């Protein structure tokens with residue numbers, strides 16, 4: 430059984446945060462999920478876009494956390510705690526965090542994303558034109574880049590496919606250029 434199938438079985442085919450049955454997919458819990466069912470949850474696209482900070486936080490969507498925070502699945506509790514932390518300027522979310530109980534190792538895991546420091550403001554990875562970048566996008570270099578200590582040719586106009594957003598820095602993405610994975614500043618790329 431694939432991870433996705435296991436998650437569908439665990440969640441009865443619904444988003445493990447808001448119980449929606451629409452456009453479900455696997456969310457790998459940052460910072461380093463190994464992709465198995467213990468470190469992934471099944472979520473709908475509305476939840477996922479906000480989890481991944483691709484969409485602005487909509488407090489009205491997250492009343493569901495009052496239920497999901499009591500989940501018996503540690504990964505669901507951890508993600509619920511992180512979202513409540515991002516929403517903590519809302520008194521209901523602050524109250525929920527106070528009521529929540531996490532085991533020591535779960536709390537360490539929950540804090541590993543740094544979201545409890547989050548002001549609630551969402552920052553996006555944006556290209557040189559201000560277009561929002563997402564994992565998997567293709568971008569073009571708008572400047573020839575020097576890659577220190579390597580022979581990598583990162584010339585202007587080169588397309589970089591399947592980029593990854595650097596989790597804790599909205600000014601950086603990673604991508605393969607000339608066969609090598611490098612970090613690229615978002616101000617030097619244009620979304621294709």
Ligand SMILES: [Zn+2]
Pocket residue numbers: 444445446447448449472473474475476477
């Ligand atoms: Zn959802």
